[in-house]
Amino acid sequence: MLYTHNFNKVIAMRRIGLLLVFIVVVVLVLWQLKIVQLPLPSFSFNFNREAAKAEQAKADLFNLIAQDDTAGLMNQISAGADVNATNATGQTALMYAVSTVKDPALVTALLKAGANVNAQTPEGWTSLMYATRDSENLTLPYLLLNAGADPSIKNTEGQSAADVAGIPVRASPLFRNLEIWSTQAINHDWPLGYIVPVEGATISSRASHLPGSLRAYRNGTHEGFDFYGGVVSVGIAYGTPIVAVAAGTIIRADHDYVELTEEGYNQIIAAAKNSQITPPEILDKLRGRQVWIEHAGGFISRYAHLSAIPGDIVVGVQVAQGQKIGETGNSGTLEASQGTQDGPHPHVEIWKGNETYLGKGLEPDQIWDLAAQVFGEKAVPPKANREY
Numbered sequence: 001m002l003y004t005h006n007f008n009k010v011i012a013m014r015r016i017g018l019l020l021v022f023i024v025v026v027v028l029v030l031w032q033l034k035i036v037q038l039p040l041p042s043f044s045f046n047f048n049r050e051a052a053k054a055e056q057a058k059a060d061l062f063n064l065i066a067q068d069d070t071a072g073l074m075n076q077i078s079a080g081a082d083v084n085a086t087n088a089t090g091q092t093a094l095m096y097a098v099s100t101v102k103d104p105a106l107v108t109a110l111l112k113a114g115a116n117v118n119a120q121t122p123e124g125w126t127s128l129m130y131a132t133r134d135s136e137n138l139t140l141p142y143l144l145l146n147a148g149a150d151p152s153i154k155n156t157e158g159q160s161a162a163d164v165a166g167i168p169v170r171a172s173p174l175f176r177n178l179e180i181w182s183t184q185a186i187n188h189d190w191p192l193g194y195i196v197p198v199e200g201a202t203i204s205s206r207a208s209h210l211p212g213s214l215r216a217y218r219n220g221t222h223e224g225f226d227f228y229g230g231v232v233s234v235g236i237a238y239g240t241p242i243v244a245v246a247a248g249t250i251i252r253a254d255h256d257y258v259e260l261t262e263e264g265y266n267q268i269i270a271a272a273k274n275s276q277i278t279p280p281e282i283l284d285k286l287r288g289r290q291v292w293i294e295h296a297g298g299f300i301s302r303y304a305h306l307s308a309i310p311g312d313i314v315v316g317v318q319v320a321q322g323q324k325i326g327e328t329g330n331s332g333t334l335e336a337s338q339g340t341q342d343g344p345h346p347h348v349e350i351w352k353g354n355e356t357y358l359g360k361g362l363e364p365d366q367i368w369d370l371a372a373q374v375f376g377e378k379a380v381p382p383k384a385n386r387e388y
């Protein structure tokens with residue numbers, strides 16, 4: 001009797017136990033399917049999964065670079081992979097791309113995705129050091145300089161990008177610049193290694209041709225560099241070729257530009273005078289026919305008052321540094337609206353995104369100094385010629 005009683009009790013306990021296990025399993029399944037919520041330690045669970053996922057994404061990032069897969073790399077980054085993650089040797093993805101695959105498209109894509117151009121390994125190496133040491137040509141060193149790489153950074157052995165440079169860089173005119181820059185304080189807001197957009201020209205020696213000078217006739221400020229014959233070391237005429245300051249992608253090319261009428265010109269100037277500052281849409285009209293180029297590091301160059309644009313300069317096209325992108329003109333000026341070719345001059349602006357332009361808020365001497373960093377020493381007008 002006693003035995004049977006206990007026996008039944010054991011069976012009942014087992015049934016209850018099985019039922020409980022069943023209920024727990026069902027609840028856990030519902031929890032996993034996110035149908036029910038439980039106050040369980042889901043945090044540490046997910047944390048480990050996230051960490052494993054991040055580790056995998058990082059491995060994929062370096063694998064995609066090794067395979068020179070630019071499209072895959074961009075997908076991985078837009079899916080959340082950290083573009084500044086480092087591998088076991090402390091290299092960032094950018095350093096790895098520069099020192100192994102050396103594909104400019106891959107490097108451009110990484111820079112565009114926000115890779116830190118001045119990151120350093122634990123030994124102090126930068127992407128620029130790998131580029132000057134390992135590159136067979138000057139494309140990557142220029143790409144990195146144009147994106148704001150700092151040649152004055154030293155590694156833990158005290159070496160600069162010039163010190164570690166290999167033969168192709170040492171044998172080039174860039175090497176002397178790298179040596180000069182290695183001893184200077186570099187302005188990290190602006191690039192290096194650009195060229196002046198008119199062959200052989202300097203920046204204007206006249207302060208009123210620089211960014212930041214006032215334009216009272218339209219209640220505004222000048223945002224670019226004007227290149228007029230007589231003050232830039234070379235002659236400037238209607239039709240003088242204008243070249244890209246750095247390699248990049250065309251993001252605007254006004255092939256269908258229609259010149260303002262004199263009446264139209266006078267109307268927008270009157271409207272500007274009635275405003276506190278020149279409204280952006282009016283300023284855009286006053287720049288006339290334009291080409292805009294997007295460069296590494298998020299910089300944009302704008303070329304204004306053009307008379308003509310080569311047929312192959314269209315939106316989306318890649319251009320090389322020094323490639324002709326337009327011809328000097330006077331479009332958008334009073335003279336053009338009057339049907340003349342008077343007053344031709346390239347007007348060139350360098351922008352950091354849409355935020356600020358090169359020279360904004362600086363005095364003329366500071367702009368000429370900064371021009372030495374951006375366009376090189378030869379771009380700076382002689383001190384004796386400067387007009388304030």
Ligand SMILES: [Zn+2]
Nearest residue numbers: 224225226347
């Ligand atoms: Zn101008």
